[in-house]
Amino acid sequence: MYGMLYESVQHYIQEEYGMETWRKICQIVDCKHNSFKTHQIYPDKLMPDIAAALSACTGESFDFCMNFFGKCFVRFFSNFGYDKMIRSTGRYFCDFLQSIDNIHLQMRFTYPKMKSPSMQLTNMDDNGAVILYRSGRTGMSKYLIGQMTEVAREFYGLEMTAYVIESQNDICGGTAGPIKLSDGPLTVIVKYRLDFDNRDYMAQRVNVVAHPSQLKMPSVDLNVFLELFPFTIVLNHDMKITLAGEKIIETWILHNPGVNPKSFIGTHVMDVFNCRRPKDTKIDWDTILQMRTVLFEMELIRTGHSRAAYDAALNIDYENYDDSSLNEAQTMALAKAQEFEKEHEKDEEEAAAATKEIDPATGLRRASVGLRSILLKGQMFYIKDVDSLIFLCSPLIENLDELHGIGLYLNDLNPHGLSRELVMAGWQHCSKLEIMFEKEEQRSDELEKSLELADSWKRQGDELLYSMIPRPIAERMRMGQEHVCQSFEEVSVIFIEVMNIYDSGSTNVQEAMQAVNTLNKVFSALDEEIISPFVYKVETVGMVYMAVSGAPDTNPLHAEHACDLALRVIKKVKAHNLPDVAIRVGINSGPVVAGVVGMKVPRYCLFGDTVNTASRMESSCDPWKIQLSNYTAMKVREVGYKVEARGFVKVKGKGDMETYWLIGGPE
Numbered sequence: 001m002y003g004m005l006y007e008s009v010q011h012y013i014q015e016e017y018g019m020e021t022w023r024k025i026c027q028i029v030d031c032k033h034n035s036f037k038t039h040q041i042y043p044d045k046l047m048p049d050i051a052a053a054l055s056a057c058t059g060e061s062f063d064f065c066m067n068f069f070g071k072c073f074v075r076f077f078s079n080f081g082y083d084k085m086i087r088s089t090g091r092y093f094c095d096f097l098q099s100i101d102n103i104h105l106q107m108r109f110t111y112p113k114m115k116s117p118s119m120q121l122t123n124m125d126d127n128g129a130v131i132l133y134r135s136g137r138t139g140m141s142k143y144l145i146g147q148m149t150e151v152a153r154e155f156y157g158l159e160m161t162a163y164v165i166e167s168q169n170d171i172c173g174g175t176a177g178p179i180k181l182s183d184g185p186l187t188v189i190v191k192y193r194l195d196f197d198n199r200d201y202m203a204q205r206v207n208v209v210a211h212p213s214q215l216k217m218p219s220v221d222l223n224v225f226l227e228l229f230p231f232t233i234v235l236n237h238d239m240k241i242t243l244a245g246e247k248i249i250e251t252w253i254l255h256n257p258g259v260n261p262k263s264f265i266g267t268h269v270m271d272v273f274n275c276r277r278p279k280d281t282k283i284d285w286d287t288i289l290q291m292r293t294v295l296f297e298m299e300l301i302r303t304g305h306s307r308a309a310y311d312a313a314l315n316i317d318y319e320n321y322d323d324s325s326l327n328e329a330q331t332m333a334l335a336k337a338q339e340f341e342k343e344h345e346k347d348e349e350e351a352a353a354a355t356k357e358i359d360p361a362t363g364l365r366r367a368s369v370g371l372r373s374i375l376l377k378g379q380m381f382y383i384k385d386v387d388s389l390i391f392l393c394s395p396l397i398e399n400l401d402e403l404h405g406i407g408l409y410l411n412d413l414n415p416h417g418l419s420r421e422l423v424m425a426g427w428q429h430c431s432k433l434e435i436m437f438e439k440e441e442q443r444s445d446e447l448e449k450s451l452e453l454a455d456s457w458k459r460q461g462d463e464l465l466y467s468m469i470p471r472p473i474a475e476r477m478r479m480g481q482e483h484v485c486q487s488f489e490e491v492s493v494i495f496i497e498v499m500n501i502y503d504s505g506s507t508n509v510q511e512a513m514q515a516v517n518t519l520n521k522v523f524s525a526l527d528e529e530i531i532s533p534f535v536y537k538v539e540t541v542g543m544v545y546m547a548v549s550g551a552p553d554t555n556p557l558h559a560e561h562a563c564d565l566a567l568r569v570i571k572k573v574k575a576h577n578l579p580d581v582a583i584r585v586g587i588n589s590g591p592v593v594a595g596v597v598g599m600k601v602p603r604y605c606l607f608g609d610t611v612n613t614a615s616r617m618e619s620s621c622d623p624w625k626i627q628l629s630n631y632t633a634m635k636v637r638e639v640g641y642k643v644e645a646r647g648f649v650k651v652k653g654k655g656d657m658e659t660y661w662l663i664g665g666p667e
């Protein structure tokens with residue numbers, strides 16, 4: 001389904017439910033698109049899945065969400081100026097309801113792969129109308145109600161209620177996951193009753209009494225129609241072709257080499273045509289009589305093709321045609337066609353396999369090598385004088401390539417019919433549109449890339465920021481809390497020093513480089529042991545690595561986590577077997593004040609005597625040992641950590657302190 005529908009959904013969900021809800025929905029449906037491209041095709045299942053996700057996020061029903069999406073679409077397409085098209089369909093809402101198919105038809109050039117639904121107004125009265133919706137997609141029936149309600153209100157000032165009278169294959173209630181589009185073409189048919197004030201429309205519909213001068217008009221010979229519309233066919237009550245325009249017969253012969261040209265007349269319409277729209281329609285007299293306001297699309301069945309068949313068709317002498325045998329030209333045409341089919345049998349098989357299932361998203365017509373089948377679009381009219389139905393139609397040809405692909409030329413198309421404009425308009429539009437599409441695709445690709453780049457820069461920025469200040473603090477600062485300063489009742493501060501790594505008096509550059517590499521190795525090993533939110537790296541100063549447990553996230557087990565970190569790093573650095581290098585660790589627990597200082601390079605710093613003492617535990621520690629202050633040792637010994645009294649140590653600025661070695665963790 002084209003991205004325009006998803007753009008409207010994304011736009012209004014963000015506007016009415018907020019960015020956070022949209023982000024959650026994208027997570028639920030696993031949608032990776034930052035934005036949708038108007039002219040790109042996306043899976044159909046995304047629409048009901050977004051509705052199911054919105055329903056889960058907001059508690060609204062699935063049907064409510066789909067109805068809301070239909071409203072979004074109508075509000076959104078005004079951005080493209082399509083509202084003018086709706087207003088021009090007619091002065092009454094019923095005029096609009098009968099023109100929806102036409103609206104989509106007009107959009108064929110802008111959305112060449114569109115697989116639009118078909119709508120058919122089957123009944124009208126003063127209080128509303130009945131409309132029949134057919135589609136190859138499931139789950140969209142409430143979407144349409146939203147669209148019609150919004151169009152009625154926005155463009156016709158009408159309050160309309162709609163409900164489903166009956167439906168087939170319609171899935172309501174959404175899906176927990178992606179809707180499985182069933183194999184092969186599925187037709188959803190839904191009949192709605194639309195209640196709205198339709199009195200004005202019904203009043204203006206009284207049959208216009210013919211002007212007296214018209215009553216004297218002579219009746220028109222049916223053959224005039226066939227000349228004006230050379231692709232027309234006339235049907236009797238048995239739905240057999242009783243008359244046909246010259247061009248449709250010619251095209252039929254071209255696409256079915258070797259057939260008896262006279263056999264076209266008298267054949268049942270469904271033996272020479274497939275009815276593509278409305279889908280799943282029973283082609284019999286009574287049904288068709290009911291559907292005279294509906295636009296039909298009839299596809300000519302083709303059994304092959306060849307240039308020879310074209311020449312044969314052009315040179316056939318219909319009048320003296322001998323029904324019993326093919327003339328020479330036809331025999332040759334048939335032989336050439338069979339030869340061509342054989343040559344391309346494999347392609348046909350591949351093409352048939354490739355399009356075994358008509359792609360519900362694009363509705364790709366049956367792929368056939370060479371000529372394409374011809375599609376006739378028009379309405380069925382009942383002609384009382386001859387008690388027949390006449391299919392007044394024109395070939396639906398989107399561009400010159402397709403015209404040649406069908407084996408037709410412009411002068412085969414009736415000058416006043418739809419086709420010629422469609423082809424030429426399509427052709428002019430196409431080239432301009434193609435350039436515009438390419439530009440727009442380029443721009444949206446660039447936008448997509450810059451969004452991804454912005455995302456990666458943001459991620460790198462965040463990583464850098466979180467390496468300077470803890471994530472919770474950074475988030476608070478992002479919310480505008482300038483000075484984030486907090487006091488903590490009790491944390492454990494860890495100092496780790498890397499020893500014998502460098503003689504600061506040395507001027508040897510080589511030694512200095514070596515020392516930096518070694519230090520980087522050791523600090524990287526320590527970084528790997530920092531498990532947030534239990535322990536947070538605060539800073540490194542020279543050869544000293546400082547960490548804390550219990551800030552910025554309070555943590556009642558801060559002493560244990562600090563000791564576990566110390567035990568892990570001793571083991572890990574020892575395992576590196578770096579020559580001469582040793583480390584020593586000091587830990588102390590107590591109150592601190594923590595906050596971010598500085599704006600240029602903001603740092604998360606700890607203040608208080610607890611920090612000073614922890615540093616002293618480290619600087620007075622032996623290599624490969626872990627020295628705990630008395631308070632920390634008591635805390636961890638209670639929970640099974642093995643500590644050993646070191647006795648009293650003279651600590652600078654503190655006098656004699658009783659300290660302990662940490663020997664190991666609890667069993």
Ligand code: HEM
Binds near residue numbers: 082115144147
């Ligand atoms: C005037 C501007 C309109 C444009 C440009 C437009 C275009 C489209 C496009 C591109 C699609 C997607 C089809 C596909 O991707 O295969 C679509 C689908 C659809 N359109 Fe329209 N449309 C318009 C008006 C309307 C209106 C007024 C209605 C009904 C009130 C309508 C009913 C639908 C429905 C129900 C679908 C969903 C597809 C389905 O059910 O199979 N459209 N339309």
Ligand SMILES: Nc1nc2c(ncn2[C@@H]2O[C@H](COP(=O)(O)OP(=O)(O)OP(=O)(O)O)[C@@H](O)[C@H]2O)c(=O)[nH]1
Binds near residue numbers: 541546605611613653
């Ligand atoms: N890395 C680091 N060390 C700190 C911090 N706060 C205190 N220290 C160290 O803790 C030790 C004791 O600090 P103080 O009691 O203030 O001693 P000082 O007189 O500032 O420093 P000394 O010259 O080492 O005595 C000193 O070695 C400080 O470098 C800190 O936030 N980060």
